[in-house]
Amino acid sequence: MQVPSETLLSSLQETVRTVLETMFFSTAEPVECCHGNPSIAARLAFRGDPSGELVVTVSHDLAQALAAGFLGVDFEEVTAEAERNIVCELANMICGAVLSHLHPDAVVALDSPHCAEPDFPAGGAHQCFAAPEGMLAVTMSIR
Amino acid sequence: MPFTVLIVDDSPVMRTFIRRVINLAGYADATFVEASDGREALARLEDCSPDVILTDINMPGMGGEELLQELERNGTLHTTPALVISTDATRDRLHRMMHLGARGYLAKPFLPEDLRRELERVLGANHASAE
Numbered sequence: 514m515q516v517p518s519e520t521l522l523s524s525l526q527e528t529v530r531t532v533l534e535t536m537f538f539s540t541a542e543p544v545e546c547c548h549g550n551p552s553i554a555a556r557l558a559f560r561g562d563p564s565g566e567l568v569v570t571v572s573h574d575l576a577q578a579l580a581a582g583f584l585g586v587d588f589e590e591v592t593a594e595a596e597r598n599i600v601c602e603l604a605n606m607i608c609g610a611v612l613s614h615l616h617p618d619a620v621v622a623l624d625s626p627h628c629a630e631p632d633f634p635a636g637g638a639h640q641c642f643a644a645p646e647g648m649l650a651v652t653m654s655i656r
Numbered sequence: 657m658p659f660t661v662l663i664v665d666d667s668p669v670m671r672t673f674i675r676r677v678i679n680l681a682g683y684a685d686a687t688f689v690e691a692s693d694g695r696e697a698l699a700r701l702e703d704c705s706p707d708v709i710l711t712d713i714n715m716p717g718m719g720g721e722e723l724l725q726e727l728e729r730n731g732t733l734h735t736t737p738a739l740v741i742s743t744d745a746t747r748d749r750l751h752r753m754m755h756l757g758a759r760g761y762l763a764k765p766f767l768p769e770d771l772r773r774e775l776e777r778v779l780g781a782n783h784a785s786a787e
């Protein structure tokens with residue numbers, strides 16, 4: 514069930530755009546890697562055929578903006594916990610959507626996403642995105 | 657006509673989002689009951705009779721599949737429609753949840769209009785939104 518890395522990268526790019534526009538009322542464009550900003554990360558494993566992992570890292574400013582858009586509140590009302598929960602939910606949506614797109618007949622179980630140290634693991638498809646409010650990076654490996 | 661929705665999802669921000677979308681879709685007078693997994697949902701159902709149940713699949717504790725199995729076993733699904741809202745849109749999962757008695761399946765990401773359409777479909781004309 515190997516997927517060419519270009520196909521995975523293309524699906525990640527399209528999915529991130531769709532998820533942000535549809536559920537978070539935001540936009541982001543793929544950019545060259547830029548990993549400097551303080552950020553929040555969420556990690557999510559999936560098991561079955563295929564198995565793998567996805568890591569999403571979001572800068573604090575963008576996490577706050579995404580939480581405000583998702584929850585329909587002002588920026589100053591967004592708590593640190595809400596920011597972490599939003600990044601986990603974002604990871605969940607991206608992972609599920611990419612898997613369903615690339616492997617519609619797969620039998621796979623997604624673990625619950627959890628907060629993790631910001632990380633950009635080697636060996637998977639990786640893409641950074643720029644949104645008006647900050648940066649987002651996604652790394653996904655499928656085996 | 658006002659109605660009650662039982663939202664079953666382990667993500668508090670997702671539960672808030674669903675409440676918000678339903679309110680924005682014209683159901684300003686909807687009432688919400690929430691549970692973070694299937695076990696808690698079953699406990700909530702001892703005290704309330706929602707008009708519709710919206711459930712996630714992957715949750716710590718009792719997940720959406722087990723919840724639907726239990727709701728089918730105890731007869732709840734004969735009177736109360738359940739819709740699945742999940743990131744998992746694989747064919748196998750969709751067929752399994754519909755086979756277990758789900759009346760609809762909404763894959764994330766979804767548009768607010770998609771949820772409104774599904775609610776109107778399963779609730780019928782008595783609960784058509786004010787929009």
